[in-house]
Amino acid sequence: MGDARSAITVGALNAIFNEPDTLESKFPVPVCQCVQIKTLGSTGDGVPERYRLVLSDVNHFVQSMLATQANHVVHDGKLKKGSIVRLKSYQANEVKGKKILIILDLEVIESLGECEKFGEPVPLAAKAPDAKSTSTTIAGNGFYGNKPAAPPQQSxxxxxxxxxxxxxxxxxxxxxxxxxxxxxxxxxxxxxxxxxxxxxxxxxxxxxxxxxxxxxxxxxxxxxxxxxxxxxxxxxxxxxxxxxxxxxxxxxxxxxxxxxxxxxxxxxxxxxxxxxxxxxxxxCEDQNDVPQVRYNFTNIGALQEVEKDSTIDVIGVLKEVNDVNQIVSKTTQQPYDKRDLTLVDDSGYSVKMTIWGKTATKFDANPEQIVAFKGAKVSDFNGKSLSLLSSGSMSIDPDIAEAYKLKGWYDSNGRSETFAAHTSTAGAAGGRNNELKTVAQVKDENLGMNDKDDYFAVKATIVYIKQDPISYPACASENCNKKVIEDNGYWTCASCNINHPKPQHRFIMTVNVSDHTGSFYLSCFDDVGRLIMGMNGDQLMELKETDNEAVNKAFEDANCKTYTFTCRAKMDTYQDQQRVRYQVLRAAPIDFKQEARKLTELIKGYNID
The missing domain is CATH 2.40.50.140 (Nucleic acid-binding proteins)
Known part of the structure; x- marks a missing residue:
């Protein structure tokens, strides 16, 4: 108890508000006691709750507001009534004659525990305005003091x-x-x-x-x-x-x-x-003491766990840049320019990012550059994808640590990697972890022959890729993907009733995969096809028209690779005959480190006499 009392910097609150010139010498990092915490609640829609604190330096107390960026000290259970706290960053203000201390960052001294209120602190009184006093910034400690006496009146x-x-x-x-x-x-x-x-x-x-x-x-x-x-x-x-x-x-x-x-x-x-x-x-003449963009990045691999319509920040290596397309809104009948980009990161996943309007038409970044996006909306139609909101922003090769780290990874390893996409797990799959089975188990258990669909995962190697058909011409409108028909040099979508100058080729692949127990055919759609072929459908069709040798090499490179396939087994009718069809929902390259750990645990589980 005595140690906690002696840790508090008595008189710090008065200095913060009334004697800012003494802060650096007397109270470089003030320590106070939190004598009250009140939750102000949240307005909903993902807005975090707010917390009002009362802080005491034994002599005085002051009402305080915890910045939402510091909410973690409450959520983590560290800040409690009676806690002793170190004020690392704050801003002093006066609102309608009341002193308010905005806490931007604080540290709870957990070793001192929670104590009964020390002393009988009284409300902090205002000091008479001093014409020589100005706002004080203690840059070396990263916190701010501000004399809140009546501001100078403007003419x-x-x-x-x-x-x-x-x-x-x-x-x-x-x-x-x-x-x-x-x-x-x-x-x-x-x-x-x-x-x-x-x-x-x-x-x-x-x-x-x-x-x-x-x-x-x-x-x-x-x-x-x-x-x-x-x-x-x-x-x-x-x-x-x-x-x-x-x-x-x-x-x-x-x-x-x-x-x-x-x-x-x-x-x-x-x-x-x-x-x-x-x-x-x-x-402002001084442009350097205000932060640039503040990001809260979500890893591309973690998008599977992000809810639809959430707004996130994301950074990635630009893998593909599609041409600008124009779509017509069904509600307003207004045309909109859009461009699709493909981003990858060191999670081993890729994601489609759609940008709009002038951002799309003026986009001039090249593949392999780093691009950061702030304010991207998450969609789960046919898997996870992103769309930059009109209120969002984009930065090419930003001068931030995350960009340098990503660039280093890509230059050393990422350029040669293949990437998985977040494909849809709609229906009964529900995004659950599906049991890993062998090919023989899938067949022996008659998966897909029941009244409802069955879901499973299989680790298998591609041994054959059917090349015809490999793709179909699809509508370029956002979230449509219907087949389009060529008519007088334009490609018409019956669903959207829009004419496109060219289609967007999407994969419809059939591959034969094998493990140590047997083989079977799997049906794959566009996201999985991109992963397997290492390119999109438009790029493959262009190779087919211009370079047969390159096409053959692309299929050779795609063959004999091993993936973990998450699949749905369902009964299908083909030419009046029923059969089980195995459709791939998503695929991921083998994580050899994880596989080695699994094998190690498996070996440890055997009793060897």
Whole structure:
């Protein structure tokens, strides 16, 4: 108990708010006691809950808000009432006359346990404003102190000019009341944020019976979090050219803080901004102390566990770049440009990424470059695929550690690997782990001859690939894949009623596979065909038309390779005869490390006399 009491830096809270100049010398990393934790709940739609804390330094206490990025200390069961905590990163603010400490990062000193409240702390009182005091940044320790006394009042013309964008860059000296984005709410007034524009949308228009207009949006980022901001009509005209992706700006109220419309944004924030006619926007002279894009990457191999319609960030090596196609919306009848990309990573999996509009038409990256995407929607139609949202962003060869790691892997090993795709496990499979069987067991157990489909996995080697037919001409529309028919130089889809200048060839392969117990034929669709052939259907058809020798080599290279096939066995009728058909749902190359471990455990299980 005594050790815990002596660990607290008495007087730290008063210094944070009222004497920031003393922080570095007296309290480089303040230690406080958490005397209360309150859950504010979540607004749903994947938005994390918020936690309000009361922190004490024995003499004083202050209301605090835990940034969502630090929620893990609660979720992991580390932060509890009575815990002693080390404040590693924070922002001091004053909202409607009340002092609020935003905790960006903290460390729970678990060895000190949970203690009864020390002392009789009282609310922290404000200190009279000191004209010489300014916001204080202790860069060496990565935390921020801010004197929240009444902010300097701007002159009347400056405060109320119409859509003010002050000429020339501004320095931080003129902005002593910088709010973290995490602290913004409808109850905050007279605030300024310093944020980087990570994404800017195109100008969009709408027309309804009751109104018409235009809008654009930007995604804003600072060290504490992100928020979406939208400009309508006059604000759109005034501010669209002011904001440039990658640049840092001061944005000052008046500016409306509204509840976020989650269906139109991939930003993890309960609120969003709407620019007002008097919103002040200034480009910041110091562009370096605000983070670039903040990613939370999902590994491509882990997509199988991600729910449909989730929004994720992903980084991968660009394996394939398809041509731009145009589709027509069934609801609006408007044409949209789209381009499909194939990404791979060191998980051994690939995924299709669809980009849209100007992002698709202006895309100029080459295969084998690293591309990072922020704000991609997950689809599970015919397996997992991704689509970049209009509010999302893309970065080619980003200067981040994940990109360098991925590039190193690809240059050393990845270029020669084959990749599996997340194919559909619809129906009774339900995505479960299917029992590994031999070919003989599948036949002896009469799988597929029951009233319902049977599912199994088999580890087998391809011994023959039927070359005709190998693919079919498919519709290029998103999620259609129906067969198209050539008519006067165009390919017509009866389902979509769209004419395409060329089809998208998709694999329909039949392969014979064998293990030590026997062999049988498997039917494979496009994703599995891409894995087996190491190319897509369009590339194979082009080789067939131009280079027979290359085609033969492609089939030779694909043969005699071993995979784990996840299959469905079902009764089928062909030429008035019933037979069992084995359809491959997904396939994966053999993981030799894992196989070696399995064999080792199997050997250990035998009793050898």
């Amino acid at each position: 009347e013309p400056q405060q109320h000019q119409s859509l003010p964008q002050r000429s020339g860059p501004s320095s931080s000296a003129s902005h002593s009341n910088i709010y973290p984005i995490e602290a913004l709410s409808p109850y905050a007034h007279k605030w300024t944020i310093k944020a980087r524009v990570t994404s800017k949308s195109d100008i969009k228009t709408w027309s309804k019976a009751s109104s018409e207009g235009k809008l654009f949006s930007v995604n804003l980022l600072d060290e504490s979090g992100e928020i979406k901001a939208t400009g309508f009509n006059a604000q759109c005209d005034a501010l669209y050219d002011v904001f440039q992706e990658g640049s840092v700006y001061y944005i000052s109220s008046p500016c409306k803080v509204n509840l976020a419309k989650k269906q139109f944004s991939n930003i993890n924030n309960d609120y969003e901004l709407a620019f007002d006619k008097d919103t002040i926007v200034e480009k």
